[in-house]
Amino acid sequence: MTSNETKTDVILIGAGIMSATLGTLLKELVPDWEISVFEKLGKPGEESSNEWNNAGTGHAALCELNYTNEKPDGSIDISKAITINEQFQISMQFWSYLVNHKRLHHPQEFIRQLPHMSFVQGDQNVLFLKKRFEALSNNPLFQGMEFSDDPNRIKEWIPLIMEGRTSKDPIAATKIDTGTDVNFGALTRRMFDYLTDTGVHVHYNQSVKDMKRTSDGLWEVKVKNLESGAIESHTAKFVFIGGGGGSLHLLQKTGIPESKHIGGFPVSGLFMVCNNPFVVEQHHAKVYGKAKVGAPPMSVPHLDTRYIDNKKSLLFGPFAGFTPKFLKTGSMFDLVTSIKPNNVLTMLAAGAKEMALTKYLIQQVMLNKDQRMEELREFIPKAKSEDWDLVVAGQRVQVIKDTVEGGKGTLQFGTEVITAEDGSIAALLGASPGASTAVQVMLEVIEKCFPQYRKEWESKIKEMVPSHGSSLMQNRELLRFIHHTTAKTLGFEDEGQENKKSKDPILQEV
Numbered sequence: 001m002t003s004n005e006t007k008t009d010v011i012l013i014g015a016g017i018m019s020a021t022l023g024t025l026l027k028e029l030v031p032d033w034e035i036s037v038f039e040k041l042g043k044p045g046e047e048s049s050n051e052w053n054n055a056g057t058g059h060a061a062l063c064e065l066n067y068t069n070e071k072p073d074g075s076i077d078i079s080k081a082i083t084i085n086e087q088f089q090i091s092m093q094f095w096s097y098l099v100n101h102k103r104l105h106h107p108q109e110f111i112r113q114l115p116h117m118s119f120v121q122g123d124q125n126v127l128f129l130k131k132r133f134e135a136l137s138n139n140p141l142f143q144g145m146e147f148s149d150d151p152n153r154i155k156e157w158i159p160l161i162m163e164g165r166t167s168k169d170p171i172a173a174t175k176i177d178t179g180t181d182v183n184f185g186a187l188t189r190r191m192f193d194y195l196t197d198t199g200v201h202v203h204y205n206q207s208v209k210d211m212k213r214t215s216d217g218l219w220e221v222k223v224k225n226l227e228s229g230a231i232e233s234h235t236a237k238f239v240f241i242g243g244g245g246g247s248l249h250l251l252q253k254t255g256i257p258e259s260k261h262i263g264g265f266p267v268s269g270l271f272m273v274c275n276n277p278f279v280v281e282q283h284h285a286k287v288y289g290k291a292k293v294g295a296p297p298m299s300v301p302h303l304d305t306r307y308i309d310n311k312k313s314l315l316f317g318p319f320a321g322f323t324p325k326f327l328k329t330g331s332m333f334d335l336v337t338s339i340k341p342n343n344v345l346t347m348l349a350a351g352a353k354e355m356a357l358t359k360y361l362i363q364q365v366m367l368n369k370d371q372r373m374e375e376l377r378e379f380i381p382k383a384k385s386e387d388w389d390l391v392v393a394g395q396r397v398q399v400i401k402d403t404v405e406g407g408k409g410t411l412q413f414g415t416e417v418i419t420a421e422d423g424s425i426a427a428l429l430g431a432s433p434g435a436s437t438a439v440q441v442m443l444e445v446i447e448k449c450f451p452q453y454r455k456e457w458e459s460k461i462k463e464m465v466p467s468h469g470s471s472l473m474q475n476r477e478l479l480r481f482i483h484h485t486t487a488k489t490l491g492f493e494d495e496g497q498e499n500k501k502s503k504d505p506i507l508q509e510v
Contacts, residue, residue, distance in 0.1 A: 008034040008201070009166050010223055011236040013208050013250060014243035015039035016049040017184050017435045018428050020191035022240055022442040024098070026200055026462060029446075029457050036234060036397045037195070038206040038223050040246070040329070045188030047327055048244040049435060051308050053394030055286075055318070058180030058427060058477040059436035062142065063288040064115035066300055068132050073280040076128075076135040076486050085141045086472050087437040094186070096489040097464045104221050105195045110187040113492040115285040116179025117157065117377075119171070126172040133174050140476050145176040146349060152235065154316060159280040164381035178188040178479075178483075179286060181307055211239065219254075219425060235293040238449060241427035243328035244399040248338055251308055256420045260342040263350065264429070265411065266326050267361070269393035271317035272376055276387040278316045280305075289379070299360070303379050316376050322366040335385050342398075349409025350400045357411070396431040415441060423449035439465065 003204040010026060012019040015037055023035055041047070048054060061067040061081035069077045076256040095111065099106040120129045126149060136142040148154055149172040156164040157175050165171075167277035196202050203223070209231070218235045225232070241250045248264045274280050288302040299320060302425050331337075339347055351358075367375075369390065376383045399412040415430040415437065426445050443461065449453065472479040 006036075006232070006234050008036045008234060008236045009145050009236060009238070011219070011239045012037045013221075013241045014047075014237065014246070015041075015044035015188070015192060015202065015204070016047060016242055017045065017188045017191075017438050018442065019046065019093075019240065020049075020188045020195070020241070021438040022445060023195050023200060023457075024103070024191050025094075025439075025442055025446060025464070027195060027200065029460055030197070035195070035200045036236070037192075038199060038208055038234075039201040039202070039204050039228070040207045040243075042204050043189070044192040044202070044204075045185045047329070048396070049188045050183045050394065050396045051183045051185035052304075052391060053183060053328070054435065055182050055271075055302065055304055055315070056183060056306050056308075056483075057086055057116075057286055057302075057304065057436070058091075058182045060085045060113070060116075060179065060434035062145070062176050062179050062304075063118045063174070063286060064300065065118055065129075065132070065288060065290050068135070070128060070131070074131070074157070076132050078132075078135050079138065081136065081177055082139065082141060082473055084319060084433055084437065086467075087433075087440040089141075089467060089472055089479075089482060089486075091436060091439040092441070092466060092486045092490070093465045096486045098191075098194075099489050104187075104190050108492045109212065109310070110183045110190065111259055111490055112181050113177070113487075114165075114179050114181040115157075115175055115177050117162065117173055117175045117285050117287045118289075119154075119158070119173045119287050121167065121169045121171050122289050122422045123170055126241055127292075128151045129172045129174060139473060140479055141473055144178060145174055147174050148172065158283065158287060160279070161379055164383070165314055170372065173474075175285070181286065181305065182436070183308060190370050194348070204277065206235060206244075206322055207308035211250070212255070215461045217424070237424065240445065242426070243327075243394045245330065245334075247427050247429050248326065249334070251418060252338070252340060253426055253460075254427075258420060259417050261346050261448055262418070262429070263343045263347040263409075264326065264335075264338055264397040265354075266324060266351065266395055266397050267322035268323050268325075268328075268395050269318040271315045271319070271393055272372060272388045273391050274314035274316075274387055275389055279387055280312055285359075285380070296408060299364075299494070300390075301375065301379065315391075316379060317387075319367065319372060319375075320361055321392070321397070322365055325395055328395050330379070334462060345477050346400055346409045347403055349407070351409070353409055354411055397429065399430045417445060417448075419445070419448045423451065443468070484502070 010119045010474040012023055062082045067081045071077055099107050133147040137145050154173045164437055207224045207225040209224050212220050214220050221234045223232050251259045284305050286304045293302045303435045304315045326334035373385050399416045402408045405411045415434055
């Protein structure tokens with residue numbers, strides 16, 4: 001076993017979509033900075049970013065009902081939907097910049113335009129969806145959305161879901177053609193290809209074992225080569241921890257005050273995947289339903305058209321599972337070893353609060369294939385068991401922390417960035433909307449951690465993301481420009497979508 005030491009400007013831990021995004025942003029802003037990446041696995045994008053480990057939805061709140069809540073007075077709160085939509089628009093702009101500047105090629109290999117739909121059953125849910133539609137359709141970010149409670153019209157949109165449906169319960173659906181299917185695994189791999197070509201040192205099969213602050217203010221990161229067993233020491237001015245479910249343990253190793261009183265609860269996901277091409281060809285949309293009463297937001301059922309390796313697939317889920325691992329390739333002791341003296345009360349408080357979640361997970365784990373098929377048949381009444389197989393998706397670690405609103409041990413269903421007070425280290429924790437908002441999240445990391453460069457970098461950031469610092473909702477001309485340029489650059493019109501200009505009031509004005 002040998003020990004070597006190297007110095008660099010930036011260290012990125014984990015080779016997923018977040019590190020790929022931050023690394024690419026920094027390489028565009030300061031090409032001469034030295035950047036090193038350390039990844040435990042043998043390739044980039046193998047955990048949460050992998051195309052089989054997530055739903056591949058470009059989260060823009062077009063169909064996800066949990067991003068629009070009904071207030072006590074019956075009105076619909078769309079503030080979170082607006083925020084997420086604008087953040088996804090930022091990602092689209094950055095990807096377009098990378099394509100235009102030859103950093104990425106063949107965008108259809110990582111993103112395709114695909115209708116996003118919401119589908120509900122029952123009087124109360126139909127009323128909710130109609131009010132949601134009315135609230136969203138008046139907003140320029142969601143123009144082009146259609147609503148129908150006519151079964152015949154809905155059958156035109158989603159024939160596979162409507163065929164054989166005998167329930168007399170009222171139904172309703174919304175549809176918007178400008179949704180997307182995103183292959184985050186392919187996108188991550190292509191971004192790392194670019195980073196490698198530009199001199200970023202990407203090291204695979206390297207496990208970060210410890211990190212500490214040096215006397216001169218740098219971060220020393222100890223890394224083990226999993227093939228040779230050698231231990232190396234690397235120092236950097238700035239470290240980003242983007243290790244997915246593994247980020248919590250690494251954050252705890254830093255010892256920074258901001259890492260205290262934070263815990264994590266792992267939830268695994270499973271999907272049913274259709275292996276019958278005849279069935280796959282009958283559906284072309286991402287269709288999101290409504291979570292059952294008492295179920296957590298992560299349980300929203302959806303039937304998704306996916307494009308993986310240029311092959312059309314059909315997935316239904318997610319079904320929740322439980323394992324104490326924080327990563328698919330993690331340890332069965334991950335949950336236990338994440339409990340520290342400073343977060344044990346936070347974790348215990350969460351356990352007392354989240355009995356409903358515990359009950360839900362137990363019920364989900366106990367489901368057999370026949371029971372999962374029954375849930376699928378609520379979406380596809382004529383689904384046949386022999387046409388569907390079960391696949392295990394990625395691990396998600398939901399953040400637990402003490403908050404003013406929720407009190408001690410509050411479970412967070414979102415993405416959290418933890419940053420040291422001096423900005424020398426940052427870590428990304430949490431789950432959805434995650435990858436879809438990676439560019440906005442990483443821009444926030446840059447603003448918090450490199451405030452001294454804000455003025456110097458502002459013009460370049462605006463070049464990469466024209467809407468940076470602006471509200472698209474309040475700038476219709478800019479929104480129209482971005483819709484047009486991103487659609488053209490990312491090849492949506494080349495996929496036979498040109499006729500959809502007539503359906504999109506934003507594009508119609510171009």
